[in-house]
Amino acid sequence: MNHGRFAMVFTLTTLMAVGAAAFDGQRRGFILGGGLGFGMTSFTQTIEGGGISITSDRENEGAFMTDFRIGWGANEQTEIYYASKVSWFGITNVNDDDVTIANGIGGIGFTHSLKYDVPTWFVTGGIGLATWSLPLEDNAPDAWNGFGLFAGMGYEFSKHYCFEFDLIYGNPGDSDGGVKVSSSALSLKASINALAY
Numbered sequence: 414m415n416h417g418r419f420a421m422v423f424t425l426t427t428l429m430a431v432g433a434a435a436f437d438g439q440r441r442g443f444i445l446g447g448g449l450g451f452g453m454t455s456f457t458q459t460i461e462g463g464g465i466s467i468t469s470d471r472e473n474e475g476a477f478m479t480d481f482r483i484g485w486g487a488n489e490q491t492e493i494y495y496a497s498k499v500s501w502f503g504i505t506n507v508n509d510d511d512v513t514i515a516n517g518i519g520g521i522g523f524t525h526s527l528k529y530d531v532p533t534w535f536v537t538g539g540i541g542l543a544t545w546s547l548p549l550e551d552n553a554p555d556a557w558n559g560f561g562l563f564a565g566m567g568y569e570f571s572k573h574y575c576f577e578f579d580l581i582y583g584n585p586g587d588s589d590g591g592v593k594v595s596s597s598a599l600s601l602k603a604s605i606n607a608l609a610y
Contacts, residue, residue, distance in 0.1 A: 442486055444494060450602055456516070478604055495520070500514075501515055502514055502516075515545075517581065521539055524536070531570070534567070540561070543584060544558055555587065559585035563580065565578050565580060584596070585598075
């Protein structure tokens with residue numbers, strides 16, 4: 414199951430279980446949020462095998478960005494959650510096919526607001542599993558997986574709504590028959606996010 418489907422199923426299930434009473438306007442307690450935006454992904458790809466290593470030239474692609482989070486507000490300033498941040502962009506692969514890549518990270522994140530009340534600036538970061546996959550393609554190969562992390566900052570301009578800027582790094586890869594492939598990707602994301610609490 415890819416990040417998007419997991420996020421949707423998990424969100425709907427959680428909302429039904431928790432109920433509307435959980436959203437009392439206090440950041441302490443259950444939180445659920447998401448965002449949409451645009452950005453840029455810069456990446457190289459490496460193939461290794463038989464004592465040879467070849468790395469592609471760096472490519473830069475404009476991307477549609479998604480952001481999802483679900484977790485817990487420890488207090489009115491600090492949140493801890495599961496985060497999924499994905500960059501969606503198109504490339505032409507080695508078979509000369511146009512494909513859509515989903516490159517992102519799913520893992521543990523945190524946000525710390527500088528003030529209790531809005532408006533306020535905040536910092537955010539996290540670590541988790543980076544992926545490189547083709548979720549919209551028929552007969553897509555298995556997703557590549559590896560280490561990933563993100564860091565960013567933002568501005569909550571109104572209760573529940575913010576601008577957020579993230580730098581996302583991932584190094585997913587895969588190996589088969591002694592041949593290893595990997596991608597080193599760095600994404601810059603600007604999004605408008607909403608957070609229910």
